[in-house]
Amino acid sequence: xxxxxxxxxxxxxxxxxxxxxxxxLINGSLGLALRARGFAxxxxxxxxxxxxxxxxxxRGAIDSxxxxxxxxxxxxxxxxxxxxxxxxxxxxxxxxxxRPSTIYSDVGSVKAGIVTECAARLPDARFVGAHPxxxxxxxxxxxxxxxxxxxxKCVVTTGPGADEEAGGVVRxxxxxxxxxxxxxxxxxxxVLLAASSHLPHVVATALTHVVCGKAADGAQAAxxxxxxxxxxxxxxxxxSEIWTPxxxxxxxxxxxxAERMADELLQxxxxxxxxxxxxxxxxxxxxxxxxxxxxxxx
Amino acid sequence: xxxxxxxxxxxxxxxxxxxxxxxxLINGSLGLALRARGFAxxxxxxxxxxxxxxxxxxRGAIDSxxxxxxxxxxxxxxxxxxxxxxxxxxxxxxxxxxRPSTIYSDVGSVKAGIVTECAARLPDARFVGAHPxxxxxxxxxxxxxxxxxxxxKCVVTTGPGADEEAGGVVRxxxxxxxxxxxxxxxxxxxVLLAASSHLPHVVATALTHVVCGKAADGAQAAxxxxxxxxxxxxxxxxxSEIWTPxxxxxxxxxxxxAERMADELLQxxxxxxxxxxxxxxxxxxxxxxxxxxxxxxx
Numbered sequence: 001x002x003x004x005x006x007x008x009x010x011x012x013x014x015x016x017x018x019x020x021x022x023x024x025l026i027n028g029s030l031g032l033a034l035r036a037r038g039f040a041x042x043x044x045x046x047x048x049x050x051x052x053x054x055x056x057x058x059r060g061a062i063d064s065x066x067x068x069x070x071x072x073x074x075x076x077x078x079x080x081x082x083x084x085x086x087x088x089x090x091x092x093x094x095x096x097x098x099r100p101s102t103i104y105s106d107v108g109s110v111k112a113g114i115v116t117e118c119a120a121r122l123p124d125a126r127f128v129g130a131h132p133x134x135x136x137x138x139x140x141x142x143x144x145x146x147x148x149x150x151x152x153k154c155v156v157t158t159g160p161g162a163d164e165e166a167g168g169v170v171r172x173x174x175x176x177x178x179x180x181x182x183x184x185x186x187x188x189x190x191v192l193l194a195a196s197s198h199l200p201h202v203v204a205t206a207l208t209h210v211v212c213g214k215a216a217d218g219a220q221a222a223x224x225x226x227x228x229x230x231x232x233x234x235x236x237x238x239x240s241e242i243w244t245p246x247x248x249x250x251x252x253x254x255x256x257x258a259e260r261m262a263d264e265l266l267q268x269x270x271x272x273x274x275x276x277x278x279x280x281x282x283x284x285x286x287x288x289x290x291x292x293x294x295x296x297x298x
Numbered sequence: 299x300x301x302x303x304x305x306x307x308x309x310x311x312x313x314x315x316x317x318x319x320x321x322x323l324i325n326g327s328l329g330l331a332l333r334a335r336g337f338a339x340x341x342x343x344x345x346x347x348x349x350x351x352x353x354x355x356x357r358g359a360i361d362s363x364x365x366x367x368x369x370x371x372x373x374x375x376x377x378x379x380x381x382x383x384x385x386x387x388x389x390x391x392x393x394x395x396x397r398p399s400t401i402y403s404d405v406g407s408v409k410a411g412i413v414t415e416c417a418a419r420l421p422d423a424r425f426v427g428a429h430p431x432x433x434x435x436x437x438x439x440x441x442x443x444x445x446x447x448x449x450x451k452c453v454v455t456t457g458p459g460a461d462e463e464a465g466g467v468v469r470x471x472x473x474x475x476x477x478x479x480x481x482x483x484x485x486x487x488x489v490l491l492a493a494s495s496h497l498p499h500v501v502a503t504a505l506t507h508v509v510c511g512k513a514a515d516g517a518q519a520a521x522x523x524x525x526x527x528x529x530x531x532x533x534x535x536x537x538s539e540i541w542t543p544x545x546x547x548x549x550x551x552x553x554x555x556a557e558r559m560a561d562e563l564l565q566x567x568x569x570x571x572x573x574x575x576x577x578x579x580x581x582x583x584x585x586x587x588x589x590x591x592x593x594x595x596x
Contacts, residue, residue, distance in 0.1 A: 133524045155522075191519075192518065193522060195508070195520075196522040196523040196524075197523065197524065199508065200527050200530040202566055203501060205582055206559055208585045210497065210558050210562060211493045211497065211498070212591065221489075222592040224451060224453075224490045225494040225498075225592065226432060226495065227434060228532075229494050229498050229592075231529040231533070232498040233592075234589075236589040240579050240582040240583040243582050244578055245575075247578060254570055255566075255568075255571050259563070261505065261508050262561075262563040265500070265501070265504050265559050265563075268504065269552075269553040269556040269557050272545065272556070273553050275546070275549065280542055284541055287502075287504075287506045287507055288536065288537070290507065291510065291534040291535050294521075294527075
C-alpha cells in the first residue's frame with residue numbers, strides 16, 4: 001500500500017513496479033538512488049545470475065528478484081542494463097510476459113542500433129533509449145552508489161514516431177535520481193559519444209598496448225609511470241564484455257576519430273623529427289587551453 | 299648551530315647549505331619534505347621571480363632567498379628545478395659564485411641532453427642528474443607537499459666517469475624524502491620515460507585536440523564527457539613551458555612511440571571498419587589485462 005498512501009507527491013508515482021534487468025553498477029545505482037529519493041514503488045531485479053541479484057537485494061538496490069523473465073511480468077517500466085549487443089534480445093524475451101502498456105528503456109552507451117533494431121523486431125514495444133553518462137571502469141553492484149547520477153548528464157533518445165508518454169516517464173526516472181536529462185536523436189548521441197567516451201576508451205587501450213605490451217619491453221617502462229600514465233590508461237580497465245559491443249556498434253564514428261587521432265600523432269612525430277620546437281609548443285599550448293576550457297564542465 | 303648540534307645522525311648532515319634554484323612544485327615539495335624529515339641544514343631559494351620565492355618562504359619550503367645567483371654561493375648542494383632547456387645555463391651561471399666542491403643536481407624529466415651538455419660546457423662542475431617521478435599537472439609552490447616523494451621512484455643518473463661521491467649525496471637526498479632511488483644511465487632513463495610519461499602527455503594532448511578542437515564541433519562533444527574523458531586528458535593541462543623542452547629534448551624516442559601509437563589506432567580502425575568484432579575484443583581484453591598488471595605498480 002506504500003505507493004498508494006504516498007500518492008502523487010511521490011516521485012514516479014505512476015510506476016508501481018520497476019523491473020531492473022541486469023543489476024550491475026548502473027542499474028544497482030539506479031535502484032539505490034530511487035530509494036534514496038523516495039521512490040515508493042516496488043523494484044524487482046531480473047537477470048541470469050542469481051548471485052548478482054542476491055547481492056543487489058542485500059545492498060537494498062532491489063526488493064525482490066527472479067532469474068525467470070516472468071519476474072518482470074508486473075512491471076510498468078523495465079530498465080535493461082546489459083551489454084548493448086543483447087539488449088533487444090532481452091526485451092524480446094521479456095515482452096512475452098509483460099503488458100502492452102509496459103515501457104522499456106536501457107542504459108547502453110550506444111543508441112542508434114538498439115533503437116533501430118527494436119523498432120524493426122518489436123514494433124509494438126514501447127521502447128525509449130537512455131544513456132546515463134556515469135560509471136567507471138569498476139563493474140558490479142558492489143560498486144553501486146545512490147549518488148552516481150547526481151548532476152550527471154543522461155541522454156534520452158527521441159525521433160520520428162517517438163512515444164511521447166513513454167519518453168516522459170523515462171525522463172522523469174532520470175530526473176528523479178538527480179540527472180540532467182538531454183533529449184537527442186540516437187544517431188546524434190552516438191557521434192557525440194564516439195568522441196567524448198568511445199575514443200578515449202580505445203586511446204587508453206592503445207596507449208596501454210604501446211607502453212605495457214611485451215614488444216615494447218613495456219613491463220619495464222610501465223614501472224616508471226606515475227600518475228600521468230595511471231590516469232591516461234585507467235579506462236582501459238573497463239570490461240571488454242561491455243566495451244566491445246559498444247565500439248563495434250558505433251564502428252564508423254569511432255574508426256574515423258581513431259584515424260584523426262593517428263593523424264594528430266603522426267603530425268607531432270614529424271614536428272619532433274624536424275626539431276620544430278615552435279610548432280610543438282603551439283600544439284601543446286593550444287591543447288592545454290582546450291583542456292582547461294572543459295575542466296569545469298565534466 | 300642547529301646542524302652542528304644534531305650531528306651526524308641528522309639526515310644529510312654533510313649538506314649544511316642546500317640551494318634550490320626555481321622553487322616550484324618539485325623543489326618546493328623537496329624543501330617541505332626535507333624539513334619534515336629532520337634535515338638540519340639551511341635551505342636557500344634562488345630564482346628570477348621574487349614573488350615565487352617569497353611564497354616558498356611563507357610556506358616554509360625555504361629559509362631565505364635571493365634573486366641574484368650569489369645567493370647560492372655557500373651551497374654544498376644545488377638542486378635546479380627549471381624547465382630542462384635552461385638547466386645547464388643556470389648551472390653555468392651559479393658556478394661562478396660557488397666553490398669547486400659544490401654538487402649540482404636537477405629534477406628534469408629528460409636527462410641525456412643535460413648530462414652531455416653539462417659535461418661538455420662545464421667539465422669541472424660536479425653534476426649528477428636526477429628525476430623524481432612525482433608531480434602533477436599543477437605547477438607552483440602553492441601545490442607543494444611534504445609527502446609528494448613518499449614511495450615515489452627517483453632516477454639518479456650514472457655513467458662513465460661519474461662522480462661517485464656526488465652521486466651518493468644526491469641518492470641520499472632523495473632517499474631522505476622517502477623516494478625509491480634507482481640508478482640508470484641517462485639515455486636508458488630517457489627511453490623508459492618516453493614511454494611511461496612523455497608519450498602519455500602527447501597522447502592526452504592529441505586526444506584533447508581531436509575531442510575538443512573546433513574542427514570536431516568538439517566543444518559540443520566534450521560536454522558529453524564523463525570521468526573517462528577527464529582522466530584520459532588530464533595531463534594535457536601541464537604547462538607547455540615545462541613540456542615543450544622535455545619532448546623536444548627527447549624527440550626521437552617520443553616520435554617513434556607516437557608513430558607506434560598511431561599504428562595501433564589505424565589497425566583498430568581497420569578492424570572496426572571490417573566489423574571484426576573478435577579481433578576488437580581480443581585487443582580490448584589484452585589491453586585490460588596489461589593495464590590490470592600495472593594497477594598496483596604505479
